[in-house]
Amino acid sequence: MTDSSPERSPQSLTDGLVRLLTVQRSEDDGPFVGRSQPGGVGRVFGGQVVAQALQAAQACAPDGFEAHSLHAYFLRGGVEGSPIGYDVSADFTGRSFANRRVIASQQHDGAVKPILNLSASFQRPQDGLEHQDAAMPDVAPPEDLRPDTEMRAEMAEKLGDRLSEVQRALMLRPRPIEMRTTDRLHWMNSEPREPHSHSWFRTAGTLPSLAENAALHRAVIAYASDFTLLGTCVLPHGLSWMRGELVGASLDHAIWFHRPARADEWLLYATDSPWSGGSRGFNRGRIFNRDGQLVAGVAQEGMVRKRAD
Structure with missing residues (x-):
């Protein structure tokens, strides 16, 4: 579904994502506060909490250090x-490396309770030995693929009344991250297939340059790294959350930033799932730039259960 109104333009959506991922301190040395998704319904997207926590940690990192x-x-x-x-704690600051620990909290049942713990490691940029074992997968370029928004609109029409109004709104809402998928993701069909997927992603509009705000590009990559990842472990089973067949939630999330990369230029996200069992699924991801350079590695485990009914 497309919307040409000014408030839903690609650049406006991207600017909205930048505002969402920009955390601000409520007072001197007090906790940072992250905004809510405008019009958000239900549970907060995990990538948003990870990205906001990273932004809080980056704001407290020593000068000249970058999150790795x-x-x-x-x-x-x-x-x-x-x-x-x-809340950010400075657990360690050395000559080359530093660590910042973040506790994300929110009101739950009348009390403030932690919803996420994050530890971020920082390094002063240095030269060193270099190699890359993983080759970029040979897949179709993004220019040859249809936007996921078009496929979501077609799937929503196909599912019809099987989608609740909330599900339909979530599926069709304009997104600041543009994605183009080379495979069929879990919500696209019900045929079991190998636990591998490949998707290109970038912000819908432009971001400040890396020289201006490299931390923002890392935060956007962290935000987008939660898309398509958990769904990889259910591909062999032909099941989907979108069809109401599963119950699931992310348990942990790890990212290694290998080199700077622009989040407003196409990046290939290659995911695989080597194992699932015990109501958990383990997923891995590799993010490449258009030159085939590995820019980030991702790992996540999630709770995955087949819905009883």
């Missing part, structure tokens, strides 16, 4: 419509 990895655990599902607080 993060490890996060989801404790509770965040609720849309309520701001999230991010």
